[in-house]
Amino acid sequence: VIFYPDHLDLSGERFTVTYRLVGDEITAMERAKDICVEQTVEFPADLVPPGPIREQIFGRIESFSSLDDTHYQAEISFAVEISGFELPQLINVLFGNISIKPGIRVESFRLPQTLLSAFKGPRYGRQGLRVYTGITHRPLLCTALKPMGLSPRQLAELAYQFALGGIDLIKDDHGLANQSFCPFEERVSRCAEAVLRANQETGRRCMYFPNITSPADILLKNAHYARSAGAGGLVITAGLTGLDTMRSLADDDGISLPILSHPAFIGSFVTSEEQGISHYALYGQLMRLAGADASIYPNYGGRFSFSKSACCSIIEGTCVDMGHILPIFPAPGGGMSLGRIPEMNACYGKEVIYLIGGDLHRQGPDLVENTRRFVEKVEEEVKRAEGT
Amino acid sequence: VIFYPDHLDLSGERFTVTYRLVGDEITAMERAKDICVEQTVEFPADLVPPGPIREQIFGRIESFSSLDDTHYQAEISFAVEISGFELPQLINVLFGNISIKPGIRVESFRLPQTLLSAFKGPRYGRQGLRVYTGITHRPLLCTALKPMGLSPRQLAELAYQFALGGIDLIKDDHGLANQSFCPFEERVSRCAEAVLRANQETGRRCMYFPNITSPADILLKNAHYARSAGAGGLVITAGLTGLDTMRSLADDDGISLPILSHPAFIGSFVTSEEQGISHYALYGQLMRLAGADASIYPNYGGRFSFSKSACCSIIEGTCVDMGHILPIFPAPGGGMSLGRIPEMNACYGKEVIYLIGGDLHRQGPDLVENTRRFVEKVEEEVKRAEGT
Numbered sequence: 001v002i003f004y005p006d007h008l009d010l011s012g013e014r015f016t017v018t019y020r021l022v023g024d025e026i027t028a029m030e031r032a033k034d035i036c037v038e039q040t041v042e043f044p045a046d047l048v049p050p051g052p053i054r055e056q057i058f059g060r061i062e063s064f065s066s067l068d069d070t071h072y073q074a075e076i077s078f079a080v081e082i083s084g085f086e087l088p089q090l091i092n093v094l095f096g097n098i099s100i101k102p103g104i105r106v107e108s109f110r111l112p113q114t115l116l117s118a119f120k121g122p123r124y125g126r127q128g129l130r131v132y133t134g135i136t137h138r139p140l141l142c143t144a145l146k147p148m149g150l151s152p153r154q155l156a157e158l159a160y161q162f163a164l165g166g167i168d169l170i171k172d173d174h175g176l177a178n179q180s181f182c183p184f185e186e187r188v189s190r191c192a193e194a195v196l197r198a199n200q201e202t203g204r205r206c207m208y209f210p211n212i213t214s215p216a217d218i219l220l221k222n223a224h225y226a227r228s229a230g231a232g233g234l235v236i237t238a239g240l241t242g243l244d245t246m247r248s249l250a251d252d253d254g255i256s257l258p259i260l261s262h263p264a265f266i267g268s269f270v271t272s273e274e275q276g277i278s279h280y281a282l283y284g285q286l287m288r289l290a291g292a293d294a295s296i297y298p299n300y301g302g303r304f305s306f307s308k309s310a311c312c313s314i315i316e317g318t319c320v321d322m323g324h325i326l327p328i329f330p331a332p333g334g335g336m337s338l339g340r341i342p343e344m345n346a347c348y349g350k351e352v353i354y355l356i357g358g359d360l361h362r363q364g365p366d367l368v369e370n371t372r373r374f375v376e377k378v379e380e381e382v383k384r385a386e387g388t
Numbered sequence: 389v390i391f392y393p394d395h396l397d398l399s400g401e402r403f404t405v406t407y408r409l410v411g412d413e414i415t416a417m418e419r420a421k422d423i424c425v426e427q428t429v430e431f432p433a434d435l436v437p438p439g440p441i442r443e444q445i446f447g448r449i450e451s452f453s454s455l456d457d458t459h460y461q462a463e464i465s466f467a468v469e470i471s472g473f474e475l476p477q478l479i480n481v482l483f484g485n486i487s488i489k490p491g492i493r494v495e496s497f498r499l500p501q502t503l504l505s506a507f508k509g510p511r512y513g514r515q516g517l518r519v520y521t522g523i524t525h526r527p528l529l530c531t532a533l534k535p536m537g538l539s540p541r542q543l544a545e546l547a548y549q550f551a552l553g554g555i556d557l558i559k560d561d562h563g564l565a566n567q568s569f570c571p572f573e574e575r576v577s578r579c580a581e582a583v584l585r586a587n588q589e590t591g592r593r594c595m596y597f598p599n600i601t602s603p604a605d606i607l608l609k610n611a612h613y614a615r616s617a618g619a620g621g622l623v624i625t626a627g628l629t630g631l632d633t634m635r636s637l638a639d640d641d642g643i644s645l646p647i648l649s650h651p652a653f654i655g656s657f658v659t660s661e662e663q664g665i666s667h668y669a670l671y672g673q674l675m676r677l678a679g680a681d682a683s684i685y686p687n688y689g690g691r692f693s694f695s696k697s698a699c700c701s702i703i704e705g706t707c708v709d710m711g712h713i714l715p716i717f718p719a720p721g722g723g724m725s726l727g728r729i730p731e732m733n734a735c736y737g738k739e740v741i742y743l744i745g746g747d748l749h750r751q752g753p754d755l756v757e758n759t760r761r762f763v764e765k766v767e768e769e770v771k772r773a774e775g776t
Contacts (some may be wrong), residue, residue, distance in 0.1 A: 003535065003538075005537045005538055005539060005542065005569070006538070006539040006541060006542055007539060007569070008537055008569050009569075010569070016603060027658055034691075038691075039563075040535075040536055040563065041534060041535035041536050041537065041563075042532075042534055042535070042536075042561055042562075042563060042745070042746075043534050043535035043746050043749075044746040044747075044749070044750065045668060045743070047534060047746065047749055050657060052537065053536075053537035054539075056537070057535070057536050057537040081567055081568050081569060082536070082563075082567060083565075084565035084566045085566045085567075086602060086603050087603060088565070088601050088602060088625070088628045088629060089563070089565035089566075089567075089601070089602075089654065090650060091628060092562070092563060092565075092601070092625065092628060092653065093563070094651035095653060096562070096625070096628075096653055096693065097562075097652050097655075097660075097722075098655075098718075099652060099653050099655030099694060100651060100652070100655030100658075100659075100686055100692050100693075100694075101654050101655070101692060102659055143580055146429060146430055146431050147391065147428075147429035147430070147431035147436060147441055147445070148428055148429050148430075148441075148445050148470070149393045149396055149441035149444070149445040150391075150393055150441075151393060151395060152395040153394060154393065154394055172735065173430055174430075174480070174484070174485075175427075175428065175430060175470075175477070175480060175481070175484065176471045177471075177472035177474060177476070177477035177480075178474060178477075179469055179470060179472045180472075181393070181395070181396050181397075181398070181469060181478075181707065186580075209484045213476050213477070214476060214477075215474050215475060215632050215635070215636065216604075216630060216633040216636040217636040217639075218634070223507055224719075237476070237480065237484070240476045240479060240480060240484075240630060240631075240632070241476060241630045241632065242604060242628060242629045242630030242633060243628075244603050244604045244628070244629070245604040245629075245630060245633070246526065247603070247604070248603065248605040249602040251605075252399070258538060263486050264480060264484035264485050264487060264488070265479065265480065265483060265484055265489060266487060267485075267486075267487030267488030267489070268487050268656045268657045268658045268663060268664040268665070270488075270658075271488075271490055271660075271663050272660060275656060275659050275660075276656040276659075277656070298488055302688070304488050304489060304490075305489060305490055306488075312576075317453075318500060332609050334485075357430070357431070358430075358431050358432040358433075358435065359398075360434070361431075362432065362435065362478075377450055
């Protein structure tokens with residue numbers, strides 16, 4: 001009777017995942033029971049006799065309730081040991097095989113301290129990034145180096161102008177990789193130098209965040225290069241590299257730079273409410289657990305299709321209590337404009353990074369002046385809001 | 389006029405992606421035009437004057453045709469240089485930011501030789517895996533070590549019995565990570581030893597494939613451990629580690645083991661026809677380009693929801709002409725049973741790996757005998773089919 005484990009001495013500590021399930025009550029309950037098995041033993045449940053595997057390894061339905069006639073919500077708990085206290089396997093338990101089944105969405109998760117303590121989380125977080133940049137009284141302001149096709153010299157000139165104009169953070173567009181017309185090392189060294197030069201003129205502390213998304217076997221080398229070239233942080237498309245690659249960068253004391261996570265590639269997880277992972281859990285909780293200091297996502301009302309409530313839920317995920325895992329900045333971007341600052345300020349308040357790319361070019365040919373206007377506009381809006 | 393590049397001397401070689409677009413003709417054409425910009429410059433198109441960026445960096449619509457009143461298909465080409473000849477950026481061009489927009493699905497892609505030559509692809513492929521295993525006349529047969537909760541000693545006993553029974557490949561269940569009750573190194577060394585011991589008795593060449601999905605900073609160490617312990621191959625959930633991590637493992641001459649890719653976590657890409665990546669492109673072309681020698685996916689009619697036509701499309705993706713990139717095995721699994729072998733044989737023929745897990749336990753308590761029956765049944769079915 002091989003299904004009685006030799007020894008299985010688990011702590012009894014469990015983590016909990018909230019799933020949204022599509023279907024009538026019977027179908028939804030079947031899905032919940034299926035999650036308990038599929039995410040753990042992946043084995044015909046009827047072949048597992050009563051005993052330790054069924055009691056300790058199977059997921060456990062902690063609650064089950066109706067959202068409406070065709071949607072239910074289940075809280076399912078798993079023994080912390082199943083995660084192996086490693087991020088890839090933790091994510092695999094949250095949404096591994098069941099990602100291939102319809103009608104299941106991860107809404108949120110709660111990890112007890114025993115499991116949280118396996119993760120360092122973001123190195124800086126909101127507060128650390130404020131100390132690092134020296135900006136305490138207003139949102140942080142970020143722009144992107146683009147369009148693709150420009151040379152490192154030209155991108156460095158853009159960076160110089162943005163920095164002169166008073167922007168706080170300048171990131172590579174996430175499509176800037178190691179192209180022949182814009183090689184990684186030349187771009188990073190030129191842009192970092194340009195930003196430092198501007199800082200010497202302005203007395204400010206603008207930071208350059210190169211895009212570090214690159215092949216697995218050279219990513220760490222690139223991160224070290226960026227650091228030694230004077231980069232102030234890193235951008236990484238964690239969906240492309242794997243979330244745990246971002247985690248390993250964040251944990252690396254030899255790098256020690258703040259990290260912006262980019263949302264590309266994994267949009268399919270959030271395009272349907274009927275399936276996938278919620279905005280809250282993916283761009284909020286998971287990016288944060290995996291070490292991002294700020295999570296970029298497409299703002300509502302821009303050229304993407306996130307709703308305002310989806311964006312608000314991401315904000316919640318960036319700061320919900322997760323023990324020692326620091327709150328991080330939400331970083332809405334994607335087709336934003338200066339004209340929307342008052343409205344965005346009303347929604348986001350101060351604890352946000354505003355990411356404005358193309359619109360800074362739209363205001364006229366003088367990028368320094370355009371950037372100044374952006375900073376002033378945000379400063380004014382913060383003062384106005386505080387005065388009221 | 390910063391939008392005129394210093395120098396942009398591209399080869400003119402382009403790769404092509406076929407997208408399925410949701411909407412009436414006008415909407416679908418807007419989506420196609422948007423892809424050309426969003427996947428490259430991410431910049432307001434109206435701010436880019438006629439010139440090199442517009443001509444060489446923007447994607448180009450090569451064809452646009454109606455599938456039905458609300459679905460269109462567009463072939464869009466991109467300069468090969470935009471990929472940087474690196475897998476993460478290539479995938480980013482295929483489906484980066486547009487993954488966050490609704491109504492766009494990657495159907496397939498075609499890479500010219502200049503771009504294909506940047507990738508080694510699978511080290512073994514179908515033919516290499518046949519030479520490696522010595523099985524040439526029938527499908528390869530694979531089972532999985534499960535359920536989670538058993539000790540390394542118990543899993544090794546299972547592996548021993550499967551190997552005695554004549555199975556070709558034995559893989560870890562993909563949820564076996566480095567749990568306290570089943571530590572990676574002990575499991576791998578015990579299971580590898582058990583399979584080698586069985587091989588000495590049978591004279592066969594059964595291979596053990598441990599699950600190598602693990603944190604980014606120890607994955608390579610684990611792979612080396614597995615190799616030195618006598619593993620015959622590796623299983624990796626490429627969606628969790630990043631596809632490029634699998635690519636780097638496949639390319640590593642110090643590892644040189646065949647790789648099975650597991651489909652978990654990234655199911656959200658294929659759950660809707662209206663969005664995401666097709667089965668063909670994700671579990672066929674991309675897994676193959678990223679170095680998998682076999683691509684595991686849930687078989688139709690099992691406990692997952694893939695259709696028969698989706699499964700057939702994956703087979704096509706595993707063997708469509710991709711230059712020097714070897715054809716790989718489709719490896720359908722997930723709730724399969726012995727009773728389905730005749731039907732599956734009719735569908736898949738010989739160029740397949742059959743993955744049967746739980747059902748081998750269902751046939752009775754003697755796993756050696758159950759495995760023997762599985763092998764015999766497949767042998768008989770192949771002979772029967774060849775006789776007709």
